[in-house]
Amino acid sequence: MSEATRRRVKEAARELGYVPQQSGRSLSTRRSRRIGIVVGELSNPFYPALLDPMVRELEAQGYLPVLIHDDGLEEPTTEPIFDGSFDAVLLTTTLLGSSLPGEIERRGIPYVMVNREFVVDRRARSTAVPDNATGASLVADLLVDLGHRAVAMVTGPAETSTGTERLDGFRDALARRGIALHPEAVERVPFSMADGAAATARLLDRRPVKAIFCANDVLAIGALETLARRGLAVPGDVSVVGFDDIPMASLSAIDLSTVAVDLDRLGRRAVRHLADRARDPEVVPTRVVEPVELRLRGTHGPARDY
Amino acid sequence: MSEATRRRVKEAARELGYVPQQSGRSLSTRRSRRIGIVVGELSNPFYPALLDPMVRELEAQGYLPVLIHDDGLEEPTTEPIFDGSFDAVLLTTTLLGSSLPGEIERRGIPYVMVNREFVVDRRARSTAVPDNATGASLVADLLVDLGHRAVAMVTGPAETSTGTERLDGFRDALARRGIALHPEAVERVPFSMADGAAATARLLDRRPVKAIFCANDVLAIGALETLARRGLAVPGDVSVVGFDDIPMASLSAIDLSTVAVDLDRLGRRAVRHLADRARDPEVVPTRVVEPVELRLRGTHGPARDY
């Protein structure tokens, strides 16, 4: 076809406002240029922080993000995952016992888990996760080095890899330093600010606590909330350390010491790997581990009163 | 077809989990059960706050939300709006001069603007907006009643109805109380935390300021950031009032006095109206105005040193 004709046709199409219809195209090509994202509560600041880079990178790759809302209580609506609506799926809320990844796998739909893992057998799966164990051990060493002994942890649900790995990593690292994490010094709650606040209140009521490691920043901000309400000084009376380094953590009014995860990079790498898999099903599933580092701000301090 | 084969086929289909394919269905019914949402930066906490209730309500109405990312710099990718991908569209970033609503209208695609308006002629359009003028006047009266005279404002871009209406409402209400808002006491910047912080710094450098009204909470939190960095006490040295009452505003570490908008209700009402329009094109476009009220917290105080 001649170049001039091509241009004339394009021009005419533009004038008439013709836009090729996606449903027809999808039916014919079996590709939708859409990616489903199973994502948690947007009111939980962690999810926007993770979603933002994924949305940007998807846009750069020419995909449209479709949200599948998972409130953590009832099962999300999974039909669109299986009805051919998406070229691939991003999973950010996967629980350890979930059957969803297996079902998606069985149907040959490319997927990548982000921030969460699904560990059942030794088989490689596509995931992009922070180095939870290392991050937790960094916090343990930090607190021990500061002289803390009355240490507690607020962690997430046992069915979340983040909640479990960060707890295990913390406990193990403390043990290596000869400190036992007392069962009563551990609270397991959903990853929400309100739950973090309530868990901290229970911890404080139960036994003397001088340092609290929270499995993520959202829980940590909840903890700060409770401490502020009780008139306890941070870090004077109690040290608090979080995990993730969500944008809120760096506000001067919060100034949270935390384990920094480059969520931007995590999200983008997850999407790039997903796009690779969507384009070529032969691409081998990869476990991407994002390094972490301590981000020391204003909520940790030396132990006193020993 | 033999009875045995029929049974075998049905059985196999059930076991394999047959799911009707959406692209075929869409092509045939001309309905996608998907709604496009043109939304701003997810890293700007206002958007998750607005998106959250919309996503929930869409889910309740059986629609899937598809994000169209508008970074405010380059035009968002609008093809999917016109290629039949969506039954309707939610617009949350519309600028006053934008041609997008008109184009969408021309093609007969149902849409609702949320938090933003597009005012060109007298014709009714579907919008769901807070009562900007009233909110701004409430703040003006509050500050004047507290004795403030050295008043400034950080507002949003002139092309945003929110930025413009809140500025106009504030200026008019001040004028009614016999106070002029000096042009040098007004900063117009994009609705971001960093811009709010920078604008506040410029304001402070230019003239003595004792009270700052920010056109939204994101700007206000930026302002607090600058004030904290400069060692200025809030509200001792400077009062700050925001607009929207996003969840962050109520954190004890921020405790922002603001004009509360029920974003949850705003988002849900917008979606309900949109769903009505998507189901029946005859439904008349409605301008939904959400009432506002002062939410007095800890960042406003009486004027001193006059």
Added chain:
DNA sequence: GTGAAAGCGCTAACAT
């Protein structure tokens, strides 16, 4: 190079 036609998977209208 150009044009016609088959077929993607579904729904709805129409026979039987």
Added chain:
DNA sequence: ATGTTAGCGCTTTCAC
């Protein structure tokens, strides 16, 4: 009731 078929709008193949 049940089964058949046309057609949604696109891409791709195949004739010409």
